[in-house]
Amino acid sequence: MKIQLNTTINDLLVSVEIEQDARLLDVLRDNLGLLGTKEGCGVGECGACTVIINGKTANSCITLAASMEDCDIKTIEYLSKDGELHPMQESFIDNSALQCGFCTPGFVLSGISLLERNPKATTEEIKEGLSGNICRCTGYEQIIKAVEDVRDKKYNKDGASNE
Amino acid sequence: MLNYFRPKTINECLDYICDDRVYIAGGTDLLVEMKNGHDLSKNTVIDLTHIPELSGVKRENDEIEIMACTTHDNVVLNKDINQCLRALSSACRSVGSPQIRNMGTIGGSVGTASPASDPMPALMLADGRVVLINKKGETREEGLEDFIVKPGVTTLKNDEMILSIKVKSLKEYKQSFFKIGRRKALAIARLNFAMAILKNDDETIKDIKIVIGAALPVTKRFYDIEKMLVGKKLTEDLIEQVSKEISEQVLAIAGPRKSSEYKIPVIKNVVNSMLKEMEV
Numbered sequence: 001m002k003i004q005l006n007t008t009i010n011d012l013l014v015s016v017e018i019e020q021d022a023r024l025l026d027v028l029r030d031n032l033g034l035l036g037t038k039e040g041c042g043v044g045e046c047g048a049c050t051v052i053i054n055g056k057t058a059n060s061c062i063t064l065a066a067s068m069e070d071c072d073i074k075t076i077e078y079l080s081k082d083g084e085l086h087p088m089q090e091s092f093i094d095n096s097a098l099q100c101g102f103c104t105p106g107f108v109l110s111g112i113s114l115l116e117r118n119p120k121a122t123t124e125e126i127k128e129g130l131s132g133n134i135c136r137c138t139g140y141e142q143i144i145k146a147v148e149d150v151r152d153k154k155y156n157k158d159g160a161s162n163e
Numbered sequence: 164m165l166n167y168f169r170p171k172t173i174n175e176c177l178d179y180i181c182d183d184r185v186y187i188a189g190g191t192d193l194l195v196e197m198k199n200g201h202d203l204s205k206n207t208v209i210d211l212t213h214i215p216e217l218s219g220v221k222r223e224n225d226e227i228e229i230m231a232c233t234t235h236d237n238v239v240l241n242k243d244i245n246q247c248l249r250a251l252s253s254a255c256r257s258v259g260s261p262q263i264r265n266m267g268t269i270g271g272s273v274g275t276a277s278p279a280s281d282p283m284p285a286l287m288l289a290d291g292r293v294v295l296i297n298k299k300g301e302t303r304e305e306g307l308e309d310f311i312v313k314p315g316v317t318t319l320k321n322d323e324m325i326l327s328i329k330v331k332s333l334k335e336y337k338q339s340f341f342k343i344g345r346r347k348a349l350a351i352a353r354l355n356f357a358m359a360i361l362k363n364d365d366e367t368i369k370d371i372k373i374v375i376g377a378a379l380p381v382t383k384r385f386y387d388i389e390k391m392l393v394g395k396k397l398t399e400d401l402i403e404q405v406s407k408e409i410s411e412q413v414l415a416i417a418g419p420r421k422s423s424e425y426k427i428p429v430i431k432n433v434v435n436s437m438l439k440e441m442e443v
């Protein structure tokens with residue numbers, strides 16, 4: 001059975017007809033053409049499908065789309081504004097933190113979200129914050145470095161903000 | 164799905180309860196089951212994600228009530244739980260990944276009755292009771308040990324849903340939670356332990372609680388050992404004796420299996436070091 005889903009995706013109000021049992025991941029990719037969100041494992045283990053729902057990261061492969069009524073969903077496409085990449089995306093490029101790139105959207109969103117919550121995250125805390133994301137190519141070192149760089153650019157050593 | 168309902172209040176939700184109902188909260192179990200071919204075409208799915216009164220934590224004196232749809236992450240962030248039940252904060256912090264903690268709920272982890280649940284030992288440590296409400300709006304409470312029958316099976320009736328979990332504050336107790344997982348962060352627990360201890364002024368034990376999860380089909384509290392320890396001092400000999408006794412009890416219940424070879428000595432060592440740690 002089909003139902004109507006009304007929700008906010010990347011700051012846009014969206015009204016879309018979906019199957020009752022559709023996954024958020026499929027609605028994003030197939031109905032809305034937002035292909036930045038990837039499907040890896042499909043069972044909540046790899047984080048390739050990570051999106052931000054009401055301010056917190058979630059795996060869209062195990063999110064029922066119908067549950068998303070009146071929610072605030074942000075995908076990787078939200079990040080770049082007027083052709084400018086988000087500092088986290090820049091940092092991934094600068095640190096060569098991607099090879100095939102399949103895991104990257106998920107890592108970028110997890111990285112942003114962990115720093116928002118804990119701007120002075122230690123390396124250990126960064127690792128924990130990224131623990132729901134799997135990369136088969138890079139070996140993680142560069143990814144962790146990329147997140148550390150964003151942290152360090154925003155904050156002095158003594159923790160005061162540069163902004 | 165035969166029907167899909169997304170009620171906004173508990174009352175509205177009760178209207179939809181029927182024999183073929185399936186609840187969805189975080190989705191971390193149900194969507195995986197669906198992916199694995201679990202057929203819901205004959206089921207009514209009741210979506211609990213839009214009922215504000217079903218999430219949050221309330222504290223009244225020594226009792227804390229965690230509403231069923233409170234996420235693991237919101238348990239971790241809750242001040243009352245941090246203050247009164249640190250073992251539960253640690254347990255919820257050790258669930259899955261950040262994403263899973265943002266999605267999965269405390270009611271879900273109790274309702275699915277997975278033997279590997281991380282919050283379960285900490286909930287049992289605090290004399291956890293599940294509060295159930297039926298279609299008529301009547302509530303009943305049941306201790307978690309009675310509610311969980313075996314893996315995947317609870318005493319939840321067809322016309323009931325989980326409303327909340329009530330736990331006792333262990334504010335005065337020294338507490339600890341320890342988990343051994345298969346893999347760094349995503350690990351489903353292979354073994355988890357929760358302990359709490361309260362001492363008299365003369366260093367003897369006033370009260371102690373010991374729970375082990377994931378070693379047995381159901382999470383177990385060691386009441387007989389707890390009772391035996393009251394009034395005693397935790398000497399090294401006693402700790403040795405207790406950890407031996409606990410590991411032997413687990414072996415006796417679980418029976419000799421392949422995994423016991425690994426688990427039994429580990430249980431003994433972990434119980435030993437946790438007790439020692441709590442002693443200092």
Ligand code: FES
Pocket residue numbers: 038039040041042043044045046047048049050059060061062
């Ligand atoms: S595709 Fe969703 S976690 Fe792997």
Ligand code: FES
Pocket residue numbers: 097098099100101102103104134135136137138
């Ligand atoms: S860059 Fe290929 S999986 Fe991470």
